Amino acid sequence: MQETISFTPQLTAGAITKILWLIPAVPIVASGLIALMKQPRRKTAAALSIGSLGFSLLLALAAFGHVVAGWTHAQAVRETVNFTWLQFGATNVDLGWVLDPLSAVMLVMVTFVGLIIFIYSTGYMAHDENFTRFFCFLSLFAGAMLGVVIANSLLLLFMCWELVGLTSYLLIGFWYQKPAAAAAAKKAFLTTRVGDVFFLLGIVWLFAQTGTLLFYNNGTGSMEAGALTTLLAQPAALGLTAASAIGLLIFAGAAGKSGQFPLHVWLPDAMEGPTPVSALIHAATMVAAGVYLVARVYPLMHAGALAGGTTTALTVVTWVGAFTAVFAALIAVAQNDIKRILAYSTVSQLGYMMAGLGMGGVAVGMFHLITHAFFKALLFLGAGSVIHGCHDEQDIRKMGGLRADMPLTFVTYAAGMLALCGFPLVFSGFWSKDGILEAAQHWSVAKTPFYMLVFGALLTAFYMTRQVGYVFFGHWRGHKPAHESPAVMTIPLAILAFFAIVLGFIGTPAWPWFHAFLEGRAAGFHTLLEPELMTVMAVSSVVVLLGLWLGLRLYGGPAPKPEDPDVLQAAAPLPWAWLRDRLYVDEFYNVTAIAFYAWWARVADWLDRRVWGGVVSGVAWTFRQWAHLNRFIDMRWVDGSFDKSCEEFNVGGGLLARVQNGRVQTYLRILAFAVVALAAILFWSSRP
Amino acid sequence: MTPLAGYLLVAALLFSIGLAGALTRRNAILVLIGIELMLNAANLNLIAFWRYGPHPEALTGMMFAIFSIAVAAAEAAVGLGLVIQIHRHAHTTDLDAMNRMKG
Numbered sequence: 001m002q003e004t005i006s007f008t009p010q011l012t013a014g015a016i017t018k019i020l021w022l023i024p025a026v027p028i029v030a031s032g033l034i035a036l037m038k039q040p041r042r043k044t045a046a047a048l049s050i051g052s053l054g055f056s057l058l059l060a061l062a063a064f065g066h067v068v069a070g071w072t073h074a075q076a077v078r079e080t081v082n083f084t085w086l087q088f089g090a091t092n093v094d095l096g097w098v099l100d101p102l103s104a105v106m107l108v109m110v111t112f113v114g115l116i117i118f119i120y121s122t123g124y125m126a127h128d129e130n131f132t133r134f135f136c137f138l139s140l141f142a143g144a145m146l147g148v149v150i151a152n153s154l155l156l157l158f159m160c161w162e163l164v165g166l167t168s169y170l171l172i173g174f175w176y177q178k179p180a181a182a183a184a185a186k187k188a189f190l191t192t193r194v195g196d197v198f199f200l201l202g203i204v205w206l207f208a209q210t211g212t213l214l215f216y217n218n219g220t221g222s223m224e225a226g227a228l229t230t231l232l233a234q235p236a237a238l239g240l241t242a243a244s245a246i247g248l249l250i251f252a253g254a255a256g257k258s259g260q261f262p263l264h265v266w267l268p269d270a271m272e273g274p275t276p277v278s279a280l281i282h283a284a285t286m287v288a289a290g291v292y293l294v295a296r297v298y299p300l301m302h303a304g305a306l307a308g309g310t311t312t313a314l315t316v317v318t319w320v321g322a323f324t325a326v327f328a329a330l331i332a333v334a335q336n337d338i339k340r341i342l343a344y345s346t347v348s349q350l351g352y353m354m355a356g357l358g359m360g361g362v363a364v365g366m367f368h369l370i371t372h373a374f375f376k377a378l379l380f381l382g383a384g385s386v387i388h389g390c391h392d393e394q395d396i397r398k399m400g401g402l403r404a405d406m407p408l409t410f411v412t413y414a415a416g417m418l419a420l421c422g423f424p425l426v427f428s429g430f431w432s433k434d435g436i437l438e439a440a441q442h443w444s445v446a447k448t449p450f451y452m453l454v455f456g457a458l459l460t461a462f463y464m465t466r467q468v469g470y471v472f473f474g475h476w477r478g479h480k481p482a483h484e485s486p487a488v489m490t491i492p493l494a495i496l497a498f499f500a501i502v503l504g505f506i507g508t509p510a511w512p513w514f515h516a517f518l519e520g521r522a523a524g525f526h527t528l529l530e531p532e533l534m535t536v537m538a539v540s541s542v543v544v545l546l547g548l549w550l551g552l553r554l555y556g557g558p559a560p561k562p563e564d565p566d567v568l569q570a571a572a573p574l575p576w577a578w579l580r581d582r583l584y585v586d587e588f589y590n591v592t593a594i595a596f597y598a599w600w601a602r603v604a605d606w607l608d609r610r611v612w613g614g615v616v617s618g619v620a621w622t623f624r625q626w627a628h629l630n631r632f633i634d635m636r637w638v639d640g641s642f643d644k645s646c647e648e649f650n651v652g653g654g655l656l657a658r659v660q661n662g663r664v665q666t667y668l669r670i671l672a673f674a675v676v677a678l679a680a681i682l683f684w685s686s687r688p
Numbered sequence: 689m690t691p692l693a694g695y696l697l698v699a700a701l702l703f704s705i706g707l708a709g710a711l712t713r714r715n716a717i718l719v720l721i722g723i724e725l726m727l728n729a730a731n732l733n734l735i736a737f738w739r740y741g742p743h744p745e746a747l748t749g750m751m752f753a754i755f756s757i758a759v760a761a762a763e764a765a766v767g768l769g770l771v772i773q774i775h776r777h778a779h780t781t782d783l784d785a786m787n788r789m790k791g
């Protein structure tokens with residue numbers, strides 16, 4: 001349960017906060033520079049990308065150090081820099097950035113994992129002809145994501161959020177020559193857009209209610225007490241407070257980005273992109289943006305909770321998260337594409353994070369996010385290494401026995417897999433998942449999410465063992481023999497594997513440093529020997545071991561030929577088919593939403609052609625007739641009268657011209673008559 | 689001494705003869721001669737009005753007439769020059785044939 005967090009009142013922002021904007025700006029500038037370069041300059045492009053992100057990493061570490069240094073036992077650092085971006089009338093739209101434990105942790109995670117993936121990409125993409133374009137997009141993506149992290153304004157966050165969406169589109173569709181990749185990119189873009197529409201509504205509503213989009217602004221920000229009180233007093237429909245309603249709208253945006261049911265459909269398809277992209281975007285950072293957003297607006301969602309209680313918004317977050325966790329884990333069991341399994345596992349783990357946020361607060365969810373980012377990046381990069389080694393084969397049934405061929409990849413992959421399963425005590429995933437389970441057990445509303453998450457943990461252990469069994473055990477079932485990847489790919493794997501193991505120790509129940517850091521408490525040592533804690537740990541361990549055992553039992557032996565049906569498929573063909581076909585969510589959308597849109601498009605087309613087209617041609621016809629009338633009036637009346645007067649002038653001119661005939665004597669004659677006439681007039685008029 | 693009316697009658701006769709010549713003749717030179725006659729009728733009038741006027745000793749009328757004769761001479765020179773040019777160009781001195789501005 002979240003306790004009230006106290007943060008140091010900000011007097012002046014520290015030097016590091018003032019230059020915090022450089023962290024996203026440098027990669028974005030690097031991306032621009034790469035975009036201006038000619039295509040073949042691969043080394044420069046890679047160096048620019050990696051150098052800029054390395055610089056961001058150093059800055060992020062400095063910022064992190066600053067936050068840790070300012071953290072005392074009762075207070076945490078929160079420094080903001082705000083400025084007015086738009087001013088209309090008396091209303092200001094402010095933007096700004098914030099440095100607090102939440103953003104500091106995310107900054108370090110994103111820059112570090114990003115940097116490792118960048119380095120790995122130089123090996124993975126070495127033979128791609130669009131190498132520089134790839135690094136241009138990667139840098140832009142990293143910059144946008146860092147912008148999301150440091151944003152202190154919902155609007156700035158939304159801008160960077162959309163930029164992340166755009167780069168994700170560009171990177172998923174990087175191999176746009178493949179129709180599947182192009183379709184997947186479009187699908188990702190449109191599906192996340194569905195959530196973003198709600199997100200934007202939430203932003204507008206929040207702005208209308210509080211007049212500010214800043215999160216923190218010395219007491220007047222929208223996440224601070226004053227604004228929250230206003231929002232709580234404001235009832236919305238269905239018995240919700242405005243705070244909860246806005247929170248739910250924002251959560252819809254987060255659900256789109258983080259692949260929560262029912263908007264998860266784009267994430268597995270996004271595996272059409274290059275594997276480093278899958279690792280960077282669809283495992284480590286971008287999908288984490290949704291979880292991060294919920295953590296960022298957590299005060300809004302949590303506002304109005306009774307003591308130890310929860311709010312409608314958080315309850316919805318919890319249920320959606322728990323359902324997604326189980327749902328995606330079920331589907332992952334029956335997939336055969338190595339990356340697709342990982343994709344569904346990502347969806348499932350994001351569900352865990354959401355559920356953790358909903359039940360346990362920011363620290364619980366964020367801890368799983370951080371550990372997951374490391375081990376899922378590791379797994380994806382490992383999968384990339386496997387695909388690379390197996391000559392672009394992605395079907396796990398056509399692999400096998402890679403333990404001997406790719407030892408380094410195998411060891412690191414196993415570390416990632418055990419971390420994901422949550423193997424007891426040693427691996428980071430155990431501790432972060434344990435935190436979520438513990439929160440679920442204490443949740444006051446219902447116990448069901450706890451059982452769902454435990455079942456999800458069992459499935460996770462099972463499907464990961466199945467995958468590893470297929471890929472690394474048994475004997476080789478492919479055509480060409482596999483080979484180990486170069487060092488530029490395996491060294492990042494080793495680094496990530498190291499963190500996949502040790503990262504758990506900063507957040508164990510015995511020494512919850514991470515939670516204390518995020519919540520501004522003192523980090524003390526606790527005993528693990530509390531009965532409740534022990535129960536949860538025991539349940540979690542047993543479930544994981546059971547999953548591993550089941551997996552090994554079924555898939556640990558010499559695996560069958562690629563053509564043979566799966567063991568489970570032989571046992572239960574019908575449920576297997578459902579799961580293999582991803583529980584028909586895509587098909588459901590095809591016959592509902594997409595069919596509706598297709599129908600609506602046809603209706604709109606018909607309306608356009610017949611109704612609006614008819615109106616338009618009717619108007620056009622009316623004007624044409626009017627024009628005809630005008631022409632008639634012009635020609636008959638206006639022109640006619642003009643012509644007539646012209647004719648009169650013409651005739652008059654002709655008459656006068658007859659006098660002016662050029663005969664000198666005629667003029668003289670007229671002159672003589674005139675003189676005589678003049679003389680006569682003078683003569684007669686002078687007589688009295 | 690002949691009264692003023694005699695001079696005026698002669699001048700009017702002379703003017704009428706000149707006008708009739710100028711109006712009836714086709715030949716440009718004869719028209720010019722007619723105009724000269726009319727001019728000289730006017731000169732005769734000037735002299736007569738001077739001589740019978742209130743200040744016959746002041747020589748004003750004579751000066752008028754001399755100027756008028758000088759102008760008429762210049763006019764006759766210009767007119768004859770034009771006629772010669774026209775004759776060279778159009779091979780005629782018939783005024784009715786010369787009703788165009790263009791050559």
